[in-house]
Amino acid sequence: MNHCNINKLANLPNRVKIVEVGPRDGLQNESIPVSARDKVTLIEKLAQAGVSYIESGSFVSPKWVPQMATSSEVFQTVNRNASVTYAALTPNMKGFEAAMAVNADEVAIFGAASESFSQKNINCSIDESLERFQPIMAAANKAGIKVRGYVSCVLGCPYEGDISAEQVADVAEKLFKMGCYEISLGDTIGVGNPASVTEMIRAVSARVPREKLAVHFHDTYGQALTNIYAALQAGISVVDSAIAGLGGCPYAKGASGNVATEDVVYLLNGLNIETGIDFDLLLEAGWLISEKLKKPPVSKVSNAYFAKANG
Known part of the structure; x- marks a missing residue:
């Protein structure tokens, strides 16, 4: 039986879009400072590898997220590829205006499915956090800028434990x-x-069209790839991941980084699902940033290939 038939039987998509969050969500939680120049090099390497969507920075207070203090410089310096979307996280109107000043292609806002997490993370209730985004939505609409939304804690919260699927669907x-x-x-x-x-996807897709959903999994318990496979079977075809498995979550003690892009692409290649990404160039991008951070990639696939190439 060929790949195509297997994928039809397993109800898998023919193509998956990778949303690369390493330069933002990944690096913001790394303790070693990374220069704007090195961030730009990483983003350009990812674009060369065929990654079509790169979350390139975040316009938040440098006091809270020092690693993102150079986001304006990164957006102004990066050599842009016309086929790549360079996006920014903008938690408030000030952040949105800063992103617009450096011509970010898209912005992202974030809510939580957990009241406790929302209070600890951004110091307000879920509904209050969503209200804060109304001016951003209005300004983005006027400027013709697309806005992506994040919901955190969709499968569990460090303070509340289990989160109901209906609560996730509501947010x-x-x-x-x-x-x-x-x-x-x-x-x-x-x-x-x-x-x-x-x-969770069943509950959410009853209220938001499946084709408008993406998944963003951390690998704390080693389940991220398995969970991505389950999401693909549930009709999801957009996956967030971070090169070299960068980052973690400062509000979730012990939480490891996002699932590594290299591991996700290896899985998708094995399933004959198109991504448009050159795997060898992707590996090089991961090795480059890992060297800057003076640590091996979290990606098992990357480490295996590195050992093979240097064995």
């Missing part, structure tokens, strides 16, 4: 109705499993 629907073109569902502390992933 996702509010972001969608507010005008977000895509909702990324984030397992912030990596506690999900295929059963909880399938149930």
